[in-house]
Amino acid sequence: MNLDEVEKKETKSLNFLERIIEDDLANNRVPQNTIITRFPPEPNGYLHIGHAKSIILNFSLALKYNGRCHLRLDDTNPEKEDIEYIHAIQNDIKWLGFDWGDHLYHASDYYEQLYEIAISLIEDGKAYVDSLSAEEVREFRGTLTTAGKDSPDRSRPIEENLKLFKEMREGKHPEGSYVLRAKLDMASPNVNMRDPALYRIKFAHHPRTGDKWCIYPMYDYTHPISDAIEGITHSICTLEFEDHRPVYDWATSIDHIEHAPHQYEFARLNINYTVMSKRRLLHLVKNKVVDGWDDPRMPTIIGLKRRGYSPEAIKEFVSRIGVAKVESVVDFSLLEFCIREDLNKRAKRVMAVLNPLKVVITNYPEDKTEYFEIENNPEDASMGSRTIPFTKEVYIEREDFMEHPVKGYHRLFIGNEVRLKSAYYVTCTDIVKDEDGNVVEVRCTYDPESKYGTTEDKRKVRGTSHWVSATHGLRATVRLYDKLFITENPGERTGNYLDDINPDSLISVDNCIVEPSLKEAQGGEYLQFIRNGYFVPDSIEFSSESLIFNRTVTLKDSWSKQKNK
Secondary structure: OOHHHHHHHHHHHOOHHHHHHHHHHHOOOOHHHOOEEEEOOOOOOOOEHHHHHHHHHHHHHHHHOOOEEEEEEOOOOOOOOOHHHHHHHHHHHHHOOOOOOOOEEEHHHHHHHHHHHHHHHHHOOOEEEEOOOHHHHHHHHOOOOOOOOOOHHHHOOHHHHHHHHHHHHOOOOOOOOOEEEEOOOOOOOOHHHOOOEEEEEOOOOEOOOEOOOOEEEOHHHHHHHHHHHHOOOEEEEEHHHHHHHHHHHHHOOOOOOOOOOEEEEEOOOOEOOOOOOHHHHHHHHHOOOOOOOOOOOOOEHHHHHHHOOOHHHHHHHHHHHOOOOOOOOEOHHHHHHHHHHHHHHHOEEEOEEOOEEEEEEOOOOOOOOEEEEEEOOOOOHHHOEEEEEEOOEEEEEHHHEOOOOOOOOOOEOOOOEEEEOOOOEEEEEEEEEOOOOOEEEEEEEEOHHHOOOOOHHHOOOOOEEOOEEOOOOEEEEEEEEOOOEOOOOOOOOOOOHHHHEOOOOEEEEEEEEEOHHHHHOOOOOOEEEOOOEEEEEOOOOOOOOOOEEEEEEOOOOHHHHHHOO
C-alpha cells in the first residue's frame, strides 16, 4: 500500500466531525489554528452514559488535534440546580479520564455580559419586553403549518422596553408577568425563530450568584454567546438542537459578538432496555424505584461505576458505536460485550460460592490445612498469584451436584469423579439429607496423588467445580443486578415506562461463601467470581466486616438466549 492509499484509508476512517475539523485546519478557518470544544451540562442531575458519549467525543477531539476542551456548567435554571450535581459532574468527567485544566466555566460567569448585550438588543430595536402569558405565547406562536402572530407588545417603544427590563432586574415585577423576547420572524417556518424568549423572571436562589439576580437568561441565548466569549471553534451537540441552529447563528451574529463559532450536531446515544431522559431518571430516584442516582441499575456514570464498569469499557463502547448524523438504537448487549472484553483482561479470578452445598472429604485429615497457589488472571501473568486454603470440608455450588443426573451432566453425583479446581480430584460416595428430603451434605473421597500440579493432575476428568474452604471461607452478600427494564422500548406497550420495570433487576443473595482473600478487597476492585460472572466490592457499603459484592455482568449473554426462546 503506497502513501496515497494510506492517506485515503485514514481519511475514509475519519468521522464527519474529524473531517470538518481537518478541513477547517487545512483552510485556516480556525483562530490561532487551535481547536477548542466544550462540554456544557446543566447541573440539574447526574450524568448518564449518553453524556459520556458527548464527554468522550468533545475531549477526545480536542486531544487529537492538540487543542483543549472546556467544561462549562449551564447554570441558568437555579430552581433545578444544586452544588451536589456540580461536584458530581466534575467527578464523573475525571473518572472517565479527562481534565479541563484551567478551563472550568459557568454560564453565570457571563451574566453581566449577557445582560449588557440584551440591553444593546433593546436599544437597537431587536428585542422587546412581552407581557403575554405562557398560554398566549403558545397561541400566538402558531403551528408547524401556520405562521405565528405578532404580540401586541412587539411594537412597544424602546424606552419603555428598557425601563421594564431594568425593573425586571430590580425585582419590581412578579414571575410570569414579563419576558424579554428577540424580535426575529413570527412567520418563520422554524418555530424556534418566532421571537424566542431571551430572559424570564425567577425569584430563586442561585448556587453561585445567590440572590443577586432575579432574571435569568434562556438556554438558546446563553449557550451560543458563552461559546463565542470562550472562543469555542466547534460547538458540538446532539441532533435535537439541529432546529435551534438558526437561533444559535443569530445569537453569535449580534453586533457585540467578536467570535462566531459554528454548531454541529451528531446522533445522541439511545440504548434499548433503558431510559436516559433526566426527567425520567429523576422520577425513578424521587419515587424510590431505585436506591438513588448511584444505584447500579441506573445508566448514570456514577451508577455504572458502582456496578463495576470501567472507564476503558465505556470508551470502547462509544468508539464502537461511532459518530453518526442519523439517530439509531444501540443494543444493550454491545455495552455488556465491551465490559466483558475489558474485565476479562483486568479482573482478578477468585473463588465464590453463591448457593453453597457442603462437601465433606471423608478420607482427608481432620485438622489438616493445605494452601494452593492460584494465578490471579491467566490473561495477565503480571497480576501474580495468591494462595487459598483447602480443608476437609469445603463448599461447592449446589448446581454442581445432582442426585439423579440427567444425560450429559458431568459434575458431582454418586460414583462420579470431578476436579476441585486447583486442588484434588474427588469422588462422590454418599449424601446426607434433612428431614424434608433435601440434600444438605455430599460426602466424597479424594485421591491424594492427584494434587494440583502433579502428573496425576493431568488426567482427563470432565467436570471441574470451584470451591471454598468451609473453615476459612467468609460469609458475603452478593447483589445480582440485571437490566432495569424488561422491554426494549420501556413504555411502548402501555404508555407508562414504569410498567416495564424488571422485577428481577436486583436479587440479593445472602450467606454466600467467598475465599478469605476477599476480606482485603478494595471498593471498585474488578473481580471475576469463577463461573459466576464479574463482580465488584460495593464502593459504598463494602468493608472487611460487611462483604457486599455487586454483579457487573454475567460471563455470557444469557439475556439474548432467553429473549430468543
